[in-house]
Amino acid sequence: MKIYDDKHIKNVAIVGANKSGKTTLAETMLFEAGLVKRRGSVENKNTVSDYHEIEQERETSIFATPLHTEWRNYKINLIDTPGLDDFIGEIASTMRVADSVIVVVNAQQGVEVGTEIIWNYVDRFSLPTVFAINQIDSPNADFEESFKSIVNLIGKHAIKIQYPIIVDGAQCIIDVLKMKMYKFGPNGGKPEKLEIPEDQKELANKLQNELIEKAAENDEDLMELYFDKGTLNEDEMREGIKKGMLNHELFPVFCISALNDMGSGRLMGFIDNVAPSSADLKPEQSVEGETIECKSDAPTSLFIFKTLYEPNLGQISFFKVKSGEIKQNDKLENSRNEEIEIVNQLFIMDGKNREPVEKLCAGDIGATLKLKYTKTNDTLRTKGSNITIKPIHFPEPRINKSITAADKNDEEKLNDALKKIHNQDPTVIIKYSKELKQQILSCQGELHLATIDWTLQKIYGIKANFEQPRITYRETIQRSATTSYKHKKQSGGSGQFGEVHIKIEPYFEGMPEPDGFNIRGKEVVDLEWGGKLVFYNCIVGGVIDTRYLPSVLKGILEVMEEGPLTKSYARDIRVMLFDGKMHAVDSNDISFKIAAAHAFKEAFLNAKPKLLEPIHEITVKVPEELMGNVMTDLQSRRSIILGMDSDGKYQTIKAKTPLAEMYKYSTTLRSITQGRGSFSTKFSSFELVPNNVQEELIKKNKE
Structure with a gap:
């Protein structure tokens, strides 16, 4: 395939709440670009990205899946991500290599719980972001309410590029950047380009003026031009939008129907000629404090952001070329252990499909097989270049379980499988506690745990027992x-x-x-x-x-x-x-x-012997209206409330809670807050156990 330079590669993460249509959008974009001749669907279990058996079984994305398209002399690398926060590690690794983000919002629901949780994560990285309101052709769609929910989420930096209307029974989209109306047939696809109807011109002009003002705000030269001319042309608007996106102060909003292929091509065109590339982003700093230039003539550095184990292929390592270029059979040094890796094979991955390439340039995303000494978060570099790329900081686990093989003869096999699961998903932590005499598995939630159990049984043929871990009393x-x-x-x-x-x-x-x-x-x-x-x-x-x-x-x-x-x-x-x-x-x-x-x-x-129990400091972030229920639950867990802080529409509660009372808290919090609450914990101290609890524990120990 054609080799693209750093200015013609766009890396886009597709994120959003579960069932918002991310996978369908990715499939439609591949279809629009001609990469697939026929679109698959989640229901038919034949999409390019959701190809794992567990994803097809559950009809939801569990892994972040890299894909690619080629569109008008640009290469667009797409990463389809899960919508459930149990798999937030997949989103964390994706954010580390994306140049921009498409947040998909269901027009029937507006901003949902999952959108809020994922947006909090996206916002930390300050990545250029586009919102795509999906399913606009649904009978229950409400574009205006969905747009208001976006404004409530991110503020007045959200700006309409498009809005939907129905003309003569046909789905249409008004585009205020192009000042055109796109009229779609019943099966979607390529639209008819028409002039904006008379009854829509006033609203379209008003929205375009808002867009022009917002675009001009982000550049002094454009602002002067706007004052001189009283307007900006389309190219000048694009320049201002791009700078606003780079400043994380302008968030374009599009409308689409991914299922019926309406507006997907226009969205791709915007990514193509407006969304920033890696070369446009602020250069990264290495661990050593050096600037990493996203240029093909710089020393080569690759960042391993994801690892997969496929039964027929073994270890697949996904990487982003942060600088320089990589060719087949290149020898690179691992900055962590100084081992030399030979990159024998280079691929572009589209789900399970591999396309061999001879070379990849700075800014591009690729994959290779069977690296011997390299895992997620590692840097491969030109020997002597002294570049270590800053690692992904994965979220702390939220639940713990003791894990044993149901068949004692499978213990060694279980340990090998858990090691591979951790390498594939660093948010899964495995530790043997000498004190508890238990192997402890830590992960993000009950659904995350269920996928680990599924993987052990279906992929590795191991039945495991999961139990509540003992508590580390003193x-x-x-x-x-x-x-x-x-x-x-x-x-x-x-x-x-x-x-x-x-x-x-x-x-x-x-x-x-x-x-x-x-x-x-x-x-x-x-x-x-x-x-x-x-x-x-x-x-x-x-x-x-x-x-x-x-x-x-x-x-x-x-x-x-x-x-x-x-x-x-x-x-x-x-x-x-x-x-x-x-x-x-x-x-x-x-x-x-x-x-x-x-x-x-x-x-x-x-x-007068006394038991001490581990106390954890817990930070809970919840919507303001649900704070009372969360506080009541915390107090029932023998918590001491330390304080509360306001954080926009959310309240942050800090408390000290005995570890013994934290079992299944993740599930309880999700139930109380309808999934809108999140929490983190860290060990604080050992404190005296109440007498009644001590008596019960001593009695249990004697038994």
């Missing part, structure tokens, strides 16, 4: 206690003997040294699970040889690794070893380790 004490323990064992020959006398106390930073003891030595142990153990040697007269002290400490630490209450880690305790006995023949390390463990456990249970 144990500590609230007062001092003194005890002694003698370990004595005789079984013929040399036996075992060790006796220790200890006092334990709660520990906190900055506390004074213990009174009434002759301190001979002190060891502060920073526990790997948090908190401290402070161990004092207060032995006088050599009643316990110093060579046995490490064994005493080891015995104490072993008990702290499995606390006496619930077998949770213990923390923040200090121990004074002040007396004991040993035997010239029978004393040894094991004897003193056993004696210390028993003494510490007994003292711990006499020192």
Whole structure:
């Protein structure tokens, strides 16, 4: 195929709420460009982008799928994205390589919950954005209400380029940039270009003047030209619109029917000659602080934004050429591990279809197979060029589950499959908790979890069990206690003997040294699970040889690794070893380790032991009118409300909530807010568990 330079490549992400028509629009654009001869449909399970079995089964996009079209000497790379925020990781990776965004809005619904959630994400990247109000030919379509909902979402920077009307029973679109009317036949396709009807000229002129003013605002030269002439021509308007889009201060609004191919060609023409390319965007800065120029004569750098595993192909790595150019068999260095990768094959991907190419230039998107040392977020670069592209920051997981193979013989197979799932979708996090003795899978929500389960069963042939993870409690004490323990064992020959006398106390930073003891030595142990153990040697007269002290400490630490209450880690305790006995023949390390463990456990249970639970700081963003219901639910979860802040139409609630009360919160919040709420959490501290909760946990542990 033809090789395009950086100024003739447009990378466009298609985003929007679930069922808004993104996949249908992508299919229609491919059809308009002649890439496909017959349009598929989501219902018939034969679209180019939704080609995965799970997408066809559920009739919804789950993966971001790169496609391409060629239109009037431009190459347009499209990325069709999911509309559900459980798959927000796919949108995050897409935003990292898109030059502009089409937000598809259903004319029957206007801006929906999914649109709001995705827009919040798009807005962070300040990418040039076009809104396309879809399904204008539906009997329930309301263009004006849909436009108002866009204005409510983004403000008065939304500007109509088009609006729909019916003329003589036919669907028409008035275009105020071209000042033409497009009249469509019942099957859509290429429209008839007509003059604007007399009864629409006043409104069309009014909208064009608004567009001219908005376009002129974004450039001083255009503003002066506008003051001199009182208007701008079409080319000048295009220039102003483009600059406004680049400034994230002008959002053109189009109307289309993707299903019936109305307005899709005009939208593509706008992308072609107005929407910015990579070369128009502000140059990126590398991790090293260098400017990455989107030019074909610069050193080559590729950014891996997505990884897929296909059963017949293996690993597919999708990349954007950030600078320079890439040819078949080029050798590039991975900036993360300095391994050399040979790019043996180059493709343009359209769903599952691969088109081999010999070369790709700066700004383009492509794919290659079977890279050995490279994964999502990696940079491949010309050796010695010192370029590392800033990584995608994926959202934190919102739900956690323990995961095990239903068949224990599949454990190794499960681990391999989970590794591939994580590489394909970095929002899926897999960690083994030594403390909980569980493998924990973290992801974005219940639907996300369901797709992981489907993948394990259908792709990898593994049945997995998902359960609520145990909670990482801690144990500590609230007062001092003194005890002694003698370990004595005789079984013929040399036996075992060790006796220790200890006092334990709660520990906190900055506390004074213990009174009434002759301190001979002190060891502060920073526990790997948090908190401290402070161990004092207060032995006088050599009643316990110093060579046995490490064994005493080891015995104490072993008990702290499995606390006496619930077998949770213990923390923040200090121990004074002040007396004991040993035997010239029978004393040894094991004897003193056993004696210390028993003494510490007994003292711990006499020192008013207490459980600590992990507390998370939770930030919940909800529509103002739903705040009361969300607050009530948080308080039922033993939350302490820290404060509230206004954020446009939303309220942000900050609270501290026990982790034990957060199970399935994602599902509950979605239900309370009809999907309009979002939240994030981070660990805050360990706090005392209420007495009734502690009693229940101890009882459960004994059982």
